Amino acid sequence: MAASSSPPNLPQYDPQTLLNSQPVIVSVIDPETHRVQFQNETGLRKFGDIACHPCYEKIAGNASPCAFCRMPEALATGGIVSSEVALPNNQYLLIHWSQARTADGRVHVIETIADVSEHKRIEHSLRQAQKMEAIGRLAGGIAHDFNNLLMVVIGHAQRLIQQLASHPSRHELEFISQAGTRAAALTKKLLTFSRHQVLEQRELHPNSLLREMEDILRRLIGEQIQIVIVLDPKAGHFLGDPVQVEQVMLNLALNARDAMPDGGILTIETGNMDVDEEFVRRHPGSKVGPHIKFVVEDTGCGIDADTLAHIFEPFFSTKEFGKGTGLGLATVYGIVKQSGGYIDVASQPGRGSRFTVLLPRIVKEDAEPDQPTDDAAKPIYRGTILIVEDDEGIRHLMGAVLRDEGFEVLEAGDGNEALKMLQLRRGHCDLLIADVVMPRMKGAVLVQGVRAMVPAIKVLYISGYAGETLSANGVDDQAAFLQKPFLPSALTEKVNELLSASSTQTQGTRQSSTITR
16 A cells, blocks of 8 residues: 555645744745745834835845845755844844745745844853853962962061061061052952852841941942932842942942043932843843842943943953052952842943842841850960961961960871871871862861861861852861961961860860769
8 A cells, every 4th residue: 555645634724824924034035136026924014015125125226135145155056045144233133045946947035034133142141151250260260379379478477577576677577468468358359259259148138238338328429429229118138248248339339430420310229029030041140039139320421332241350441540450340240149149231322321239039037136246255275286288388377377376286288198197196186277179188078087087176177269169179168267368366366266165165075974973
């Protein structure tokens, strides 16, 4: 039995109805006259009339094709050829040409036009997000290595200042220390941009934060600019570092001020926003869920498209040389991203700028009151400390600082060397100070090995990195941590805190055991 040439019960469709239902423009063109023979309804809605189609104009004597036209190539090869066209109004069209023959053997050209502007915009946004991520990793790596050098410089300068209290060179040493501290503040901004900075997050309310900042904002902005603050009473709470969020708002406000040298209006708003999947699709890097929003809008000079593409990059600035570091908006970007949020900017030259900061909203509405701190002097406990740090300069500096405080200090350049030391000492050690990222053995892996020998040992992690890098290397959020560069005083304070707590717990355990007897 011969097979049927077509499937049975196949529905019959009118070709013109099928073409009219397509979301793309479909045109049938006579290759000799360039006259449009047919256009579907999508094309008619776009051009209004067949006579308005560009190819129709060719019959007036202008037979040369458009610059982007590949119709001759489609006719010559018999295949499908494509061209992507960028229009002046930031619209992108994807055009396909192919040839088709009619029943009488005549050749026509089928042209389809699809508007891919939205696709191109999303693709561009995704490339920008990927580029910012790569720049962040580069900036974070440079800042991390530079911080190690600064820590050695600042630390030794501080020690010499203490030792040479009345020496004539003390003044020069203070200058060295101050310069190192300013350099460390600069690298801190780079680490903030790369999201390698520690955030002390707590529950905040956007309206309360802006009310507390209102006076300083008005002083910084000046009288020539009118500030309008619109607070949504229904705005929810969010989790953030208050100092860092204030820095975000200050930097955005100062950026708006600089865009309005002759005065204008600065509007700051708060509110809620529920981010859906459609928003995420259009804004790569954002996340679905409830958010609070800060909107900072100005009536200034605006930003062109080329500048917008680089606006959050570190050291990129449109200001005159010497009038800006180019780290203001880069710092804003880093803080927002590390806080799990998203920042969007919309601007056109001469029409001002609008920055929208989205931060994840939390369900809990009532912030817990701050716990009272115990200002009573804590006992200082001396003991044995093992420092494991692959940077020799930092390791020796920390050893010298802690020996000055009366501690017995052991130093190791990596995890293997540290474990051998503990084995020789039969596990006698009170505190382990371990760098998070080290060659041969990560800090978290070392801690597991050390605790197998000394279960009760206290641990202090140190690193130039923070945030996601710590968790990626196995460091728990609750672990004791110091971020480089830190001053000698910060090191001794943290060590005394950990060992004093250890001593208090030990005494409490012994007392409890005695009472039980």
